[in-house]
Amino acid sequence: MNLRRDVFQAIADPTRRAILLLVSSHSMTAGAIAANFDTARPTVSKHLQILTECQLLEQQQNGREIHYHINAEKMKEVAEFIEPFRKMWDDRFNKLEDIMKNYKPKD
Amino acid sequence: MEPKTKIHAENGTQELIVTREFDLPLELLFKAYAEPEIVAQWMGTKVVKLENKKHGSYAFETSDPKGNVVFKANGTIHEYIPNQKITRTFEMENSPFDAQIEYLDFEKRTDTTSKLTMHIVYRSVALRDQMLQMPFAQGINMAHNRLQDIVNQLK
Numbered sequence: 343m344n345l346r347r348d349v350f351q352a353i354a355d356p357t358r359r360a361i362l363l364l365v366s367s368h369s370m371t372a373g374a375i376a377a378n379f380d381t382a383r384p385t386v387s388k389h390l391q392i393l394t395e396c397q398l399l400e401q402q403q404n405g406r407e408i409h410y411h412i413n414a415e416k417m418k419e420v421a422e423f424i425e426p427f428r429k430m431w432d433d434r435f436n437k438l439e440d441i442m443k444n445y446k447p448k449d
Numbered sequence: 450m451e452p453k454t455k456i457h458a459e460n461g462t463q464e465l466i467v468t469r470e471f472d473l474p475l476e477l478l479f480k481a482y483a484e485p486e487i488v489a490q491w492m493g494t495k496v497v498k499l500e501n502k503k504h505g506s507y508a509f510e511t512s513d514p515k516g517n518v519v520f521k522a523n524g525t526i527h528e529y530i531p532n533q534k535i536t537r538t539f540e541m542e543n544s545p546f547d548a549q550i551e552y553l554d555f556e557k558r559t560d561t562t563s564k565l566t567m568h569i570v571y572r573s574v575a576l577r578d579q580m581l582q583m584p585f586a587q588g589i590n591m592a593h594n595r596l597q598d599i600v601n602q603l604k
Contacts, residue, residue: 350578354460424456426584432454435469435565438491442477445487 349396349416350424357381358389362398362412369402369411456581463577467567475557478565479532482553494520501529507537524548532557539569546580547572 353359357379364370364378376386390410393399397416402409458465471478481487485496497508503526511520521542528536533555540548552568571577 350582351460354458354462356457356459358460424458424581427581428452428454428456430584431456431467431469432452434491434493435454435471437493438478438481438487439471439473441487441490442471442473442481445477445480 349398352392352396352398353424355389357386358393361386361389361393362417365399365410366412366417369409371407371409375410458577458581461574463572463574464568464570465577465581467565467569469565469567470558471563471565472561473563474561475532475555475563478563479555482535482555483531494522498523501526501535503527503529505529524551546576549576549580 353362360379361375364375372387372390375390376383379386390399394401394410397413399410400413402411454467454469456465456467473481481491483501485499488499489496492509494509494511497510499505499507501507505526506523507526508523509521510518513519522539523542524538524540526535526537528534535551535553535555537551537553538548539551540546549572550570552566552570554566554568556564556566558564571580
């Protein structure tokens with residue numbers, strides 16, 4: 343459970359979520375990732391380190407370069423983890439929307 | 450497709466933000482919060498009390514099919530500005546969880562669409578994370594219960 347919570351905290355940060363989104367399409371070097379953010383390079387490195395430590399990202403050596411790519415299995419776990427809370431509210435709001443679309447004022 | 454309901458929960462903070470865009474005019478969205486019988490329908494709970502006014506209070510109660518009360522919650526309304534804003538507390542009864550404060554902002558997008566922003570502040574980071582995890586944990590419990598039901602039927 344502790345590991346899960348770390349993962350959860352990792353994705354709670356907006357920059358780290360943006361990094362995951364970025365890397366999800368194709369693997370990238372740290373430099374290429376950092377180029378997408380206004381944040382200082384060491385800050386991005388720190389985010390990459392956290393994401394790697396909790397196994398959301400994996401490193402791959404390509405010659406002299408290190409590429410980061412998504413660990414799909416771990417991501418799936420996270421999505422499932424936060425999804426029930428979102429789904430709970432989504433279900434309620436869908437219901438609200440349906441009810442109000444058919445709302446007829448009284449009298 | 451982007452999900453209509455979004456959760457924003459930043460690392461290490463004791464708050465979270467739920468946003469949702471509705472295909473409803475602002476007035477109709479707000480009405481769904483103003484009228485007790487409508488709240489009951491979409492929240493899936495009995496609305497025991499709902500005094501929508503400054504310093505008013507509310508109480509919800511949910512029973513299982515056998516009539517046992519399984520959920521009780523209540524809170525105080527601190528601010529109530531129709532079609533604009535509701536500030537209230539929310540507390541689950543018979544639970545170890547401290548009350549949370551909720552800021553609900555209602556916005557008009559177009560004549561037929563509106564947006565709700567629900568900003569919830571908890572007493573601590575740990576409590577926020579716990580509440581965020583609760584439906585996940587309940588999902589696991591329900592799966593266990595279903596399994597238990599099946600096992601019981603086998604006996």
